[in-house]
Amino acid sequence: MAAASELRSDHALMLAVRDGELDALGELFERHHRPLFGFLYKLTSDRSAAEDITQVVFQRMLKYRHTYRDDGSFTAWMYHLARRCAADHFRRSSQAPHATDPAGLAEHADDRPHAGQHAASRDDHALLRTALSRLEHDDREVLLLARFQELSFAEVADILGCSVGAAKVRAHRALHALRDIYFRLQNPSRASSLE
Structure with a gap:
């Protein structure tokens, strides 16, 4: 039979952490450290910074556990903390996110290549990662x-501190910007003008 902590939702685990059951944070870490690291790595384009910020996020979860609300979404709260930790990192390092050499993305924790994956698909993914790295920070x-x-727009709006409609508009505009960059990279004659 599965352990009781495995049966509890993220929300229930965080409520337990808030109420002093600190071991429940370990279960949340196991469930969320990979996707959180992936988000921060894509946001910062720096593996070391993403690892550090991921650790800081979980430390802040523990430190600020009393601020977690009964009606809140754990995932939205976690990404809200992650954004603040990333902003603190950028402020301290006095640097904005920068484009990454696509060759370095092969080490990314979220990459799960399949043996049967076609070369064209790999090329498309590499092109997409490059395009994503060239987006403005807010769009990315x-x-x-x-x-x-895969957060809901309600969660995204809560994290960004805007309305659901504004979050949808921002995502729509960012998607168009990503598409434009992607197609320029895909066309070699235009790609040279991006350099």
Whole structure:
């Protein structure tokens, strides 16, 4: 039979952490550290920074556990903390996110290549990662939350501190910007003008 913590939702586990059952944070870490690291890696384009920020997020979850609300979404709360931790990191390092060499993305924790994957598909994914890295920070952030982390627009709006409609508009505009960059990269004659 499965352990009781495995049967509890993220929300129930975080309520337990808030109420002093600190071991429940370990279960939340096991469930969420990979996707959180993936989000932060794509946001920062820096593996070391993403690892550090991921650790800080879980430390802040423990430190600020009393701020977790009964009616809140754990995932939205976690990504809200992650955004704040990333902003603190950028402020401290006085640098904005920068484009990453696509060759370095092969080490990314979220990459799960399949043996039967076609070369064209790999090329498309590499092109998409490059296009994503060239987006403005705010555009990349909203797309990562809405499309890659698969949060609802209500959760994204809560994280970004805007209305659901504004979150949808931001995601829509960011998706168009990503598409434009992707197609320019795909066309070699235009790709040279991006350099």
